[in-house]
Amino acid sequence: MNEHSMVLKVDGISKRYGGLQALDQVSLDVRKGEVHAVVGENGAGKSTLMKILGGIVSKDAGAVTFHGERTEFAKPQDAMAAGISIIHQELSMLPHLNVIENVFMGRMERKNGVVPWKRLEEETRKALDRVGLDVNPHSILDTLSISHRQLIEIAKALSIDASLIIMDEPNSSLTESETEQLFDVIDGLKAQGISVIYVSHKIEEVIRISDRISVLRDGKYIGTIDHADATADKVIQMMVGRELLRERRETHEIGDVRLRVRGLTGERFQDVSFDLRKGEILGFSGLVGAGRSEVCRAIFGADAFTDGTIEFEGKQLYFHQPGEAIRHGIVMLQEDRKKLSLFMGLPISFNMSIATLPRLKTPSGTINYRKVSSVVEDFIDQLNIKLGSPEHPVSSLSGGNQQKTVLARWLATDPQILILDEPTHGVDVGAKAEIYQIIRKLAANGISIILISSELPEIITMSDRVVVMHEGRVTGILDPDRITEEDIMSCATGTVDESVHTALETT
Amino acid sequence: MSDLQTASPHGVKPPHSSREKDSLLTRIFQIKEIGVLGALVVLIVIMSFASPYFLRVENIFNVLRGMSTIGIMAIGITMVIITAGIDLSVGSLLAVSGMLMARLMYIGMPLGPALLLGMAIGTGLGAVDGFVITKLRVAPLIAGLGMLSMGRGLTVLFATGLKGAVASNIPVKSDVIDFIGSGYVGPVPFPVIEMVILVMVFTFFLKNTVLGRQIYAVGSNAEAARLSGVNVNRVLMFVYTINGALAAYAGIVQVGLLSTAATNAGTGAELDVVAAVVIGGTSLFGGEGTILGAIIGAAIMAIVRNAFVLLHLPSAAQTITIGAVIVVAVAVDNMRKHPGKA
Numbered sequence: 052m053n054e055h056s057m058v059l060k061v062d063g064i065s066k067r068y069g070g071l072q073a074l075d076q077v078s079l080d081v082r083k084g085e086v087h088a089v090v091g092e093n094g095a096g097k098s099t100l101m102k103i104l105g106g107i108v109s110k111d112a113g114a115v116t117f118h119g120e121r122t123e124f125a126k127p128q129d130a131m132a133a134g135i136s137i138i139h140q141e142l143s144m145l146p147h148l149n150v151i152e153n154v155f156m157g158r159m160e161r162k163n164g165v166v167p168w169k170r171l172e173e174e175t176r177k178a179l180d181r182v183g184l185d186v187n188p189h190s191i192l193d194t195l196s197i198s199h200r201q202l203i204e205i206a207k208a209l210s211i212d213a214s215l216i217i218m219d220e221p222n223s224s225l226t227e228s229e230t231e232q233l234f235d236v237i238d239g240l241k242a243q244g245i246s247v248i249y250v251s252h253k254i255e256e257v258i259r260i261s262d263r264i265s266v267l268r269d270g271k272y273i274g275t276i277d278h279a280d281a282t283a284d285k286v287i288q289m290m291v292g293r294e295l296l297r298e299r300r301e302t303h304e305i306g307d308v309r310l311r312v313r314g315l316t317g318e319r320f321q322d323v324s325f326d327l328r329k330g331e332i333l334g335f336s337g338l339v340g341a342g343r344s345e346v347c348r349a350i351f352g353a354d355a356f357t358d359g360t361i362e363f364e365g366k367q368l369y370f371h372q373p374g375e376a377i378r379h380g381i382v383m384l385q386e387d388r389k390k391l392s393l394f395m396g397l398p399i400s401f402n403m404s405i406a407t408l409p410r411l412k413t414p415s416g417t418i419n420y421r422k423v424s425s426v427v428e429d430f431i432d433q434l435n436i437k438l439g440s441p442e443h444p445v446s447s448l449s450g451g452n453q454q455k456t457v458l459a460r461w462l463a464t465d466p467q468i469l470i471l472d473e474p475t476h477g478v479d480v481g482a483k484a485e486i487y488q489i490i491r492k493l494a495a496n497g498i499s500i501i502l503i504s505s506e507l508p509e510i511i512t513m514s515d516r517v518v519v520m521h522e523g524r525v526t527g528i529l530d531p532d533r534i535t536e537e538d539i540m541s542c543a544t545g546t547v548d549e550s551v552h553t554a555l556e557t558t
Numbered sequence: 559m560s561d562l563q564t565a566s567p568h569g570v571k572p573p574h575s576s577r578e579k580d581s582l583l584t585r586i587f588q589i590k591e592i593g594v595l596g597a598l599v600v601l602i603v604i605m606s607f608a609s610p611y612f613l614r615v616e617n618i619f620n621v622l623r624g625m626s627t628i629g630i631m632a633i634g635i636t637m638v639i640i641t642a643g644i645d646l647s648v649g650s651l652l653a654v655s656g657m658l659m660a661r662l663m664y665i666g667m668p669l670g671p672a673l674l675l676g677m678a679i680g681t682g683l684g685a686v687d688g689f690v691i692t693k694l695r696v697a698p699l700i701a702g703l704g705m706l707s708m709g710r711g712l713t714v715l716f717a718t719g720l721k722g723a724v725a726s727n728i729p730v731k732s733d734v735i736d737f738i739g740s741g742y743v744g745p746v747p748f749p750v751i752e753m754v755i756l757v758m759v760f761t762f763f764l765k766n767t768v769l770g771r772q773i774y775a776v777g778s779n780a781e782a783a784r785l786s787g788v789n790v791n792r793v794l795m796f797v798y799t800i801n802g803a804l805a806a807y808a809g810i811v812q813v814g815l816l817s818t819a820a821t822n823a824g825t826g827a828e829l830d831v832v833a834a835v836v837i838g839g840t841s842l843f844g845g846e847g848t849i850l851g852a853i854i855g856a857a858i859m860a861i862v863r864n865a866f867v868l869l870h871l872p873s874a875a876q877t878i879t880i881g882a883v884i885v886v887a888v889a890v891d892n893m894r895k896h897p898g899k900a
Contacts, residue, residue: 353785373784374787377787383785385782391781392786394778394782394845395778401771401774401775405771405772405788406786406787408772409768409787412768416767417766418771460786
């Protein structure tokens with residue numbers, strides 16, 4: 052390879068977050084005028100790598116060579132000055148300011164203390180022209196579509212003379228035609244000799260747009276393939292690749308349909324249908340943002356939905372408030388423990404009993420603290436929660452014990468349907484195994500469980516059947532014989548072949 | 559289910575229960591009001607040396623009577639602040655309730671209905687405040703500011719009528735109202751007894767009812783509360799309505815104390831009330847706090863005021879000291895709760 056054509060060389064980069072090895076000796080290179088895709092499952096280390104290149108986080112080891120020079124970016128401004136520009140997953144623009152202000156954010160010029168608006172407007176127009184966008188530079192960002200905002204981010208990158216543009220999941224919020232427009236712009240960038248690192252997990256699109264594809268898995272570099280050799284199957288194989296886990300739970304008696312969802316449609320999911328049976332563990336797989344949590348939040352009454360029906364034990368029901376769902380025996384353990392579940396400064400016993408309090412009253416209507424503490428003691432023993440005293444604040448517990456505390460809150464309500472959204476996130480290995488045992492035991496006792504998880508091994512070992520979602524739609528409902536990493540990933544990335552679909556029993 | 563038996567959840571449990579019983583000393587230091595209670599005791603000890611008059615029964619009851627309206631309103635504001643809210647309108651609600659009652663009695667309405675309508679307007683305006691916060695999604699600070707102004711305006715309107723025909727202060731001649739505001743049971747002023755009863759009732763309510771516990775849940779994490787089945791808006795509506803009712807009752811007490819309803823009654827009281835609550839250890843971020851703490855906070859402020867009178871110190875210094883007490887109390891409380899954080 053011609054040394055001059057090499058823009059970026061990453062050599063043996065490692066990064067550790069606490070106990071998590073986010074990147075382990077990752078190396079790759081980017082050529083001039085190349086679109087280089089970086090793909091991997093959730094948590095493969097893509098975003099961490101991009102943050103290091105953009106000077107947002109520092110690396111623990113390894114070297115970055117940019118235009119033939121060793122570089123150390125201490126802050127994002129350093130990377131920008133060197134000519135690396137990152138377009139983030141979440142658009143990082145200021146919605147209440149206009150296009151000019153956003154393009155020149157952080158480097159607004161002054162002439163005698165005054166902003167030379169005329170000249171900046173001129174330059175903004177030039178930058179917009181390069182991405183083929185025709186909007187008034189004085190428009191407030193808020194009034195523009197997401198795709199326009201995305202293009203403005205690219206225009207901004209161009210206006211600082213970036214020679215390498217990193218796009219982190221650039222099309223996650225774009226429609227198909229907007230994506231086409233983005234691809235045209237990327238082609239234009241290539242023609243101008245600008246290199247692009249394109250981070251995504253949408254395999255088909257990645258294969259279309261990129262010259263080369265590098266795959267990361269569990270923080271490690273797996274390999275790079277050329278456009279000519281790239282097929283969806285091959286890329287998925289590289290992404291998944293790990294030793295296939297086959298210790299599935301032995302199948303057991305599963306009862307009648309308890310929850311029947313048909314055509315459920317909301318802001319972030321369309322036409323979702325599935326059945327949940329008594330004593331079944333129904334896995335929900337898909338990539339982050341596929342709409343799994345949103346579907347379950349709608350069933351739980353936490354969010355509204357616009358269309359479709361939910362039938363519970365043969366009766367059509369829907370809930371305006373989670374409180375109504377809880378009274379009907381449908382509960383949901385939320386993914387974001389700190390934000391959506393825990394009352395941090397309040398005692399462990401309070402955190403455990405809050406959802407059950409209405410049932411733990413004396414005849415006169417006051418709280419029966421004897422009952423409360425017997426319920427609390429009971430779950431501390433049953434779930435093996437390690438604590439000092441139930442009256443200590445829940446913030447004193449480890450992540451795993453906090454999660455068990457929230458689980459206890461829901462089990463205390465005696466649910467019939469238990470929705471678990473990433474129940475083992477941020478939980479140590481020991482607690483994880485215990486949570487798996489608890490889930491299996493609950494299912495054996497006839498509780499129906501929806502298990503949302505981004506960890507494939509978790510889905511595969513735990514589930515009786517798996518619903519796979521992609522971009523708000525169900526792309527597959529897999530029976531036990533089809534629960535494999537390959538089948539799940541091809542449904543999850545939208546590269547599904549029709550045979551994977553299992554037709555719903557017509558009712 | 560074979561793996562369930564091999565690694566039963568009890569398998570890893572240590573032989574004795576890991577839950578230790580806290581020692582008596584630890585438990586005393588865990589009493590939430592311990593810090594502010596200590597400050598109160600120190601203050602009392604200092605004052606008893608500084609002025610021989612301070613510990614006399616009449617003086618103690620004077621101090622207590624002087625803080626009773628603030629104390630009654632602090633009960634409501636404690637609950638409001640536990641939900642991570644605030645209400646700056648209590649001084650106005652106090653005034654408008656007392657004034658409406660006085661005006662109605664002045665034009666000949668019997669005591670019973672006038673008292674009820676006086677209570678009703680404060681309670682109703684509290685409910686309006688709750689509605690504005692929960693349904694119209696106006697920040698509590700702004701809703702309270704609006705109500706502060708509207709309540710004061712209504713007070714003047716009730717006092718003077720549309721044409722400004724009646725004097726701004728309306729005298730009230732009623733033995734019952736007088737007793738509520740300035741009566742004595744033995745040596746004990748009746749407003750102090752009312753305050754103590756209300757403190758006990760609402761302390762019991764916060765600790766022993768589902769709604770009381772849900773107030774803490776909403777303040778600690780409103781979204782988690784909703785997802786745990788708490789009807790957050792209903793809790794907030796309740797808290798702001800009760801807060802209005804307590805302010806209205808304080809308004810009746812105030813009228814009884816002075817035998818007059820004044821248009822400027824309770825001006826600035828909202829600041830004293832909020833100060834008492836935060837001195838008492840209730841966090842403005844919500845989720846924690848006790849009514850007892852707020853009462854102790856009110857007592858500290860009342861004793862500081864009393865000290866300046868007894869020691870013949872200038873009143874300007876009194877105002878400055880009160881301000882400093884508020885800031886120091888909260889700073890000390892923060893250091894106690896989060897040691898080591900700069």
